[in-house]
Amino acid sequence: AQSVAQPEDQVNVAEGNPLTVKCTYSVSGNPYLFWYVQYPNRGLQFLLKYITGDNLVKGSYGFEAEFNKSQTSFHLKKPSALVSDSALYFCAVRDSPYNTDKLIFGTGTRLQVFP
Amino acid sequence: AAGVIQSPRHLIKEKRETATLKCYPIPRHDTVYWYQQGPGQDPQFLISFYEKMQSDKGSIPDRFSAQQFSDYHSELNMSSLELGDSALYFCASSPQAGEGYNEQFFGPGTRLTVL
Numbered sequence: 001a002q003s004v005a006q007p008e009d010q011v012n013v014a015e016g017n018p019l020t021v022k023c024t025y026s027v028s029g030n031p032y033l034f035w036y037v038q039y040p041n042r043g044l045q046f047l048l049k050y051i052t053g054d055n056l057v058k059g060s061y062g063f064e065a066e067f068n069k070s071q072t073s074f075h076l077k078k079p080s081a082l083v084s085d086s087a088l089y090f091c092a093v094r095d096s097p098y099n100t101d102k103l104i105f106g107t108g109t110r111l112q113v114f115p
Numbered sequence: 116a117a118g119v120i121q122s123p124r125h126l127i128k129e130k131r132e133t134a135t136l137k138c139y140p141i142p143r144h145d146t147v148y149w150y151q152q153g154p155g156q157d158p159q160f161l162i163s164f165y166e167k168m169q170s171d172k173g174s175i176p177d178r179f180s181a182q183q184f185s186d187y188h189s190e191l192n193m194s195s196l197e198l199g200d201s202a203l204y205f206c207a208s209s210p211q212a213g214e215g216y217n218e219q220f221f222g223p224g225t226r227l228t229v230l
Contacts (some may be wrong), residue, residue, distance in 0.1 A: 034218055043119075044158070044221040078202060090157060102148065102160035102171055103219060 002091045006106035013081045014114050021076040023091030023108045023114055027074055033074040034103065035067070038088040047089075050074060061114040081113045118224050119222035121206050124180060127228045136191040136225045140174050140208030146170070147189040148219060149181060150205040164189055197230045203227075 004025045013019045027030050032051055036044040047061025055067045065076045076089060088110050092103040120139040128134050139145050146165045150158040160173035164183035174180075178196075183189045193200060203226050207219035 034220070041226075043223040044207075046220065047220045051219050102162070102163060102173060103158075105157040107157050 002031075002104050004033075004091045004104060004106040006089075006109045009107075010112060012114065013110045015083050016080050016106075019078050019085070019091050019111065019113070021072045021091075021111060023076065023106060025074060025091075025093045026072065027093060030044055031067075031074075032096075033065075034092040034094075035059065035063070035074075035076050036090045036092060036105075038108075044061065044088040044090065047076070048064065050104050053077050053088050062063045064114045081111075083086065083113050083115050086111055119208050119220055120224040121204075121225050123225060124199060124223065125226050125228075126208030127230065129230055130198065132196050132229075134193045134196060134227060136193070136204055136206075136227070138189045138191070138208075138222060140187050140189070140206075141220055144210050145187055146209045146211075147183055148188065148207040148209075149175075149189070150207065152203040154202070157230035161191070171220055173186070179228050180208060193227075196225070198229050201227060201229045 006023050020055045030066055034049045035047040038044050047063050048057050050067045051058050065079050067074050088108050089110050091106040094101050096102055122137045129181050135197050148163040149161040151160045151161055161175040163171045167183045181191045204226045205221050205224045207221045209217045209219045
């Protein structure tokens with residue numbers, strides 16, 4: 001069965017410092033990986049995805065993620081954090097190429113950026 | 116750009132009542148998904164539709180049913196509501212299946228409170 005794990009419930013970082021939010025996955029086939037962000041009382045906003053190709057994926061708001069097949073990881077990164085990046089971040093996986101298939105979400109990591 | 120529309124945004128019901136949640140996907144998106152997010156939890160997949168047919172089913176209670184209409188909007192019908200049904204219900208949509216590995220676009224959610 002496919003799954004994702006986000007080992008950190010919360011990540012704290014000072015504004016201007018680099019940030020990393022960790023995600024590892026488990027799938028039987030090829031992984032299709034996604035990052036979403038959720039602000040309070042808001043829906044999930046798509047940040048970026050890895051389907052195939054370059055292991056470094058660039059997304060919205062300056063975020064990027066690195067796909068590492070040997071470590072089955074897809075960590076979210078940003079070179080310089082902003083206070084406005086504070087939110088709940090979800091990693092998600094789908095193990096099939098079919099768009100009708102569901103996403104499996106991790107438990108989420110709350111990012112807190114301090115001024 | 117048009118986004119996924121969900122109505123109502125907030126809903127308060129008594130136990131054993133029924134509720135209907137509506138979702139209007141982004142234009143030209145023919146796949147709709149429903150997710151349930153309990154307090155402090157990750158979104159859990161309930162059900163999805165492609166071209167008005169059910170395409171996948173997750174942990175959706177038998178008390179719940181859903182359908183997708185000819186204009187691609189979808190409704191989630193919930194009967195015999197229980198306290199544990201209190202959650203944020205998200206609808207998501209994606210473009211035509213088979214056109215690529217497309218992300219899902221989420222609506223703002225309907226917050227259901229069962230008293």
